[in-house]
Amino acid sequence: xxxxxxxxxxxxxxxxxxxxxxxxxxxxxxxxxxxxxxxxxxxxxxxxxxxxxxxxxxxxxxxxxxxxxxxxxxxxxxxxxxxxxxxxxxxxxxxxxxxxxxxxxxxxxxxxxxxxxxxxxxxxxxxxxxxxxxxxxxxxxxxxxxxxxxxxxxxxxxxxxxxxxxxxxxxxxxxxxxxxxxxxxxxxxxxxxxxxxxx
Amino acid sequence: xxxxxxxxxxxxxxxxxxxxxxxxxxxxxxxxxxxxxxxxxxxxxxxxxxxxxxxxxxxxxxxxxxxxxxxxxxxxxxxxxxxxxxxxxxxxxxxxxxxxxxxxxxxxxxxxxxxxxxxxxxxxxxxxxxxxxxxxxxxxxxxxxxxxxxxxxxxxxxxxxxxxxxxxxxxxxxxxxxxxxxxxxxxxxxxxxxxxxxxxxxxxxx
Numbered sequence: 001x002x003x004x005x006x007x008x009x010x011x012x013x014x015x016x017x018x019x020x021x022x023x024x025x026x027x028x029x030x031x032x033x034x035x036x037x038x039x040x041x042x043x044x045x046x047x048x049x050x051x052x053x054x055x056x057x058x059x060x061x062x063x064x065x066x067x068x069x070x071x072x073x074x075x076x077x078x079x080x081x082x083x084x085x086x087x088x089x090x091x092x093x094x095x096x097x098x099x100x101x102x103x104x105x106x107x108x109x110x111x112x113x114x115x116x117x118x119x120x121x122x123x124x125x126x127x128x129x130x131x132x133x134x135x136x137x138x139x140x141x142x143x144x145x146x147x148x149x150x151x152x153x154x155x156x157x158x159x160x161x162x163x164x165x166x167x168x169x170x171x172x173x174x175x176x177x178x179x180x181x182x183x184x185x186x187x188x189x190x191x192x193x194x195x196x197x198x199x
Numbered sequence: 200x201x202x203x204x205x206x207x208x209x210x211x212x213x214x215x216x217x218x219x220x221x222x223x224x225x226x227x228x229x230x231x232x233x234x235x236x237x238x239x240x241x242x243x244x245x246x247x248x249x250x251x252x253x254x255x256x257x258x259x260x261x262x263x264x265x266x267x268x269x270x271x272x273x274x275x276x277x278x279x280x281x282x283x284x285x286x287x288x289x290x291x292x293x294x295x296x297x298x299x300x301x302x303x304x305x306x307x308x309x310x311x312x313x314x315x316x317x318x319x320x321x322x323x324x325x326x327x328x329x330x331x332x333x334x335x336x337x338x339x340x341x342x343x344x345x346x347x348x349x350x351x352x353x354x355x356x357x358x359x360x361x362x363x364x365x366x367x368x369x370x371x372x373x374x375x376x377x378x379x380x381x382x383x384x385x386x387x388x389x390x391x392x393x394x395x396x397x398x399x400x401x402x403x404x405x
Contacts, residue, residue, distance in 0.1 A: 075333075076354040077385040112355040113386075141382055146351045152276040153314040153348070175381035179374055180343040183278040184315075 001188060003159070003196040005056040009130040012044055013061045013115055013137030013144055018087040018094035020138050020166055025087035025094055031139060034173070035166040043190045044136045044164040045099045050194040052102060057128050059106045061115040063088045063143070064095050072111050078142060114146040122154060132157040134193055135185070136164035141176035148185045158185035161193055200390045203361070203398045205254040209332040212244055213261040213317055213339030213346060215301050218287040218294035220340050220368060225287035225294055230370045231341065238368040238375075244338045245300045247366055247392040252304065254401035257330050259308045261317045261339070261349075263288045264295055272313055278344065279314075317349035324356060334359040336395055337387070338366035343378035350387040360387035363395055 018025040020035040027033075035041055048058045065072050067090065069083040082088055088095045101107060110119045125133065133151045135144050135158065144165050151158045160181055167173050177187060188196070218225040220235035235241065248258050265272050267290075269283040282288060288295045303309055312321045317337075327335065335358045337350050346367050353360040362383055369375050379389050390398070 073357045075357050075359050076387070078354065081385065113351060114355055117352070117355040142385070145382070146348075146355070149315060149348045149351070150319075152278070153316050153319045155273040155275050157275050172381055175377040179377045180347060180382070183281070183344065184276050 001186060001192065001196040002199055003132060003134070003193065005054040005197055007130055008132040008134060008197065009057040009059055009125060009128060010048060010051040011059050011061055011115060011133055011135045011137070011147065012048060012099050013135060013147060014063050014139070015041060015044055015097060015099045015137045016062060016088060016094065017096050017098060020098060025085040030168040031166060034168060035138065038163060038166065040138070040164055040166040041098050047136060047161065047164055047190045047193060048099060050197060052104065054197045056197060057106060057130065058102070059108060059121070059124065060097060060099070060101055061108045061110060061121070061137070062095065062097060063111065064090050064109045065111055066090055078113065113143050114150045115143065116147065116150040116154065125156070130156070132159065134159040134161060136161040138166040140165040140167040141172045145176050145181060148181055152184045159188055159193060160185045161190050162187050164190045200388055200394055200398050202400070203334050203395070205256045205399050205401065207331055207333040208336060208399060209257045209259055209327060209330060210248060210251045210336045211259050211261055211317060211338065211349070212248060212301060213337065213349060214263050214341070215241065215244060215298050215339050216262060216288060216294065217296055217298055219263070221298055225285035231368065234371055234375070235340065235368040238365060240340065240366060240368040241298050241300050243363070243392045244366045247338065247363065247396055250396040250399065250401035252306070254399050256399060256401070257308060257332070258304070259310060259323070259326065260297065260303050261310045261312060261323065262295070262297070263313060263345070264290045264311050265313055266290055315345050315348040316352050317345065318352045318356065327358070332358070334361060336361045336363065338363050340367065341369040342367040343369050343374050343382065347378050347382050350383060354386045361395060362387045362389050363392045364389050366392045
């Protein structure tokens with residue numbers, strides 16, 4: 001695998017206190033423990049540094065609802081659970097990122113699973129001349145997987161970072177990475193991505 | 200499962216085309232025809248479609264179609280390379296036709312697409328809005344590709360997504376299980392075709 005820095009963007013998806021933090025709204029789901037056990041946050045942060053060093057764009061995608069979740073529908077359990085836990089609300093600790101935004105990074109806010117739905121992501125990627133997206137973050141089987149699928153439908157080459165993604169259990173991680181995504185994305189470790197970017 | 204109001208529901212029958220699920224189709228080597236047979240997907244979906252029509256629920260056929268040579272089908276993912284490489288789903292061919300028994304009836308709708316997601320660059324969302332649909336029942340193949348992606352998008356777009364466990368098929372039971380027991384968690388309601396027909400209050404044909 002080779003990644004051209006000028007054509008490759010890193011998407012850091014939903015790495016926020018409520019999704020992966022020890023005191024986050026969904027910590028009891030196992031998500032915080034999974035992220036800690038696999039060092040996901042630290043690895044994603046190092047990967048972002050590697051992208052910046054290579055001159056490749058880093059795009060943070062944050063799930064941010066307005067207070068009262070007035071801008072979200074309740075049609076799926078995922079959205080009902082976010083509203084029910086009063087999670088990921090603008091201005092709260094829970095919505096804050098756990099991977100720091102640096103000068104030059106780009107931020108996209110979303111309220112749905114896919115980073116492409118109701119956001120400016122596709123416009124920004126086109127503007128940047130990006131043809132390959134590298135996806136890391138949480139949760140692997142929801143926002144990350146949906147973003148990978150949408151990226152493929154949009155015509156991007158997709159890489160999913162196997163050891164910089166987190167979900168609620170090993171079983172969910174296995175189900176996300178080792179079935180449908182094999183036909184949609186290239187699976188690589190953070191180390192492999194970093195090497196491909198430099199090579 | 201909770202009752203589904205037939206006035207605000209629609210049934211999608213996605214990609215149940217010869218190349219996708221029938222012996223002799225372009226992807227037969229994947230095991231998909233055998234899995235479609237073991238799932239009895241054609242008969243189950245046909246029965247559910249008849250129940251929907253009798254209850255006044257719109258039936259929408261979503262077909263994956265490319266022109267000869269698959270022009271415009273960007274080869275950025277293995278899935279799309281597979282479609283082009285196998286010369287599959289070409290308009291006008293047997294492979295692109297719906298499986299026998301699942302032909303559109305008068306009053307049904309047809310939506311064409313050429314990516315995984317049934318919503319992406321298609322008229323599906325516009326059609327659903329026009330029909331006043333709030334609950335979308337998504338049947339078809341393959342469960343972990345088009346069905347799952349369409350269900351995820353339906354959830355993002357504000358619909359209540361319902362996926363029939365016996366009205367979907369993929370390449371084998373492991374892939375089916377991963378799609379239904381993991382990916383669809385918190386995204387869609389999973390139920391049998393019979394349970395869905397009952398929830399619609401529809402008469403199930405004998």
